[in-house]
Amino acid sequence: MSSSSDFSLSRRHFLVASAGLIGSASLGIATLDAVAAPAFDFEISLAQWSLHKALFAGEIKALDFPVVARKTYDIGAVEYVNQFFMDKAKDQTFLRQLKQRAEDNGVVNSLIMIDGEPEMASADKQIRAAAIEGHKKWIEAARYLDCTAIRINLHGEGTEAEWKKHSTETLRALCEFSDDFNINILVENHGGFSSDAKLLTDVMRAVDHSRCGTMPDFGNFCVRRRDGDMWESPCVEQYDIYKGVAELMPYAGAVSAKSFDFDEQGNESSIDFRAMLKLVKAANYQGYVGIEYEGNKLSEEAGIRATKKLLDTIRAEMA
Numbered sequence: 001m002s003s004s005s006d007f008s009l010s011r012r013h014f015l016v017a018s019a020g021l022i023g024s025a026s027l028g029i030a031t032l033d034a035v036a037a038p039a040f041d042f043e044i045s046l047a048q049w050s051l052h053k054a055l056f057a058g059e060i061k062a063l064d065f066p067v068v069a070r071k072t073y074d075i076g077a078v079e080y081v082n083q084f085f086m087d088k089a090k091d092q093t094f095l096r097q098l099k100q101r102a103e104d105n106g107v108v109n110s111l112i113m114i115d116g117e118p119e120m121a122s123a124d125k126q127i128r129a130a131a132i133e134g135h136k137k138w139i140e141a142a143r144y145l146d147c148t149a150i151r152i153n154l155h156g157e158g159t160e161a162e163w164k165k166h167s168t169e170t171l172r173a174l175c176e177f178s179d180d181f182n183i184n185i186l187v188e189n190h191g192g193f194s195s196d197a198k199l200l201t202d203v204m205r206a207v208d209h210s211r212c213g214t215m216p217d218f219g220n221f222c223v224r225r226r227d228g229d230m231w232e233s234p235c236v237e238q239y240d241i242y243k244g245v246a247e248l249m250p251y252a253g254a255v256s257a258k259s260f261d262f263d264e265q266g267n268e269s270s271i272d273f274r275a276m277l278k279l280v281k282a283a284n285y286q287g288y289v290g291i292e293y294e295g296n297k298l299s300e301e302a303g304i305r306a307t308k309k310l311l312d313t314i315r316a317e318m319a
Helices: 004-027 029-034 048-056 062-073 092-104 125-144 160-181 197-207 241-251 273-282 300-318
Strands: 043-047 077-081 108-113 149-152 184-188 212-215 222-225 235-238 255-259 288-293
Touching (some): 048 062, 048 300, 062 092, 160 184, 160 197, 273 300
Parallel strands (some): 077 108
16 A cells, blocks of 8 residues: 555656556557556545535535445545535644544545645646645645545646646645645646646656656546536547556556446446556556546445445456
8 A cells, every 4th residue: 555655666666667558558458468567456445526415415424424434335545525624624623523533433544635726727827826825724634634645636728838837837836845744746637638648647747756646537538528618518529548547557646436337247337447457457556446436327325335346346356
């Protein structure tokens, strides 16, 4: 299991393997069988977003999340989403209670996904400065909760070159701040330019900081939507999801196993999880693979259980 202290060592190891990994991806998934890798070992975490409907409806409280993860799903690591406690980043009482509930249930606080802050890659320098400041409190909260990372978004307008330049500047500044807190900064492919894996890996190389990494998400590779929005209208330009994961894995500090729906055999019907996990294995990744269920056909509980069963099955097959 990767920790914040060994992230840079893991990243250097990933970089050694990256050329062969991405080359294999361009030749097709089947070639990954020939890539040498140690025994496949990952643990499953649960993303809080998997329960967003219940949380927004008030059926589950944010403080209950680590308890639910353990008692309902027997999952021992969690990924928080700040949307469910946006005003609590500096609330020591809330953070202390959350940390205690995780400890009481033997649950590891893995990371916090950060939304709702100013755009890190904005063309406006003042907005980028505000974004850095806005994320600092979440780095401090993550440290208090004994997380190893925060997940950020790299949203912003402009040309590709402008986006890469602005992303690089703000990421490096945030990583330098996070050094004192031992917290890694992970970027998810999460819409817009950030879902173009080639552009995002260009940013990783430009930042060149041991705390800077990616959080590959199996399902978030829509680069452009019909109406220019981030989430609502149909996707009209999508990056190849398997190529994208292959390119992002050399920098991965966490992995998000996004799921939507399942067929009668229990396989995800729109994403080949076996192909994805071959890419994860080929990168010698040993960290958490997080369940992030977003489907509508199954209930949140059933979707989480179906995703966990599929991950357990494939892990056993690939051990």
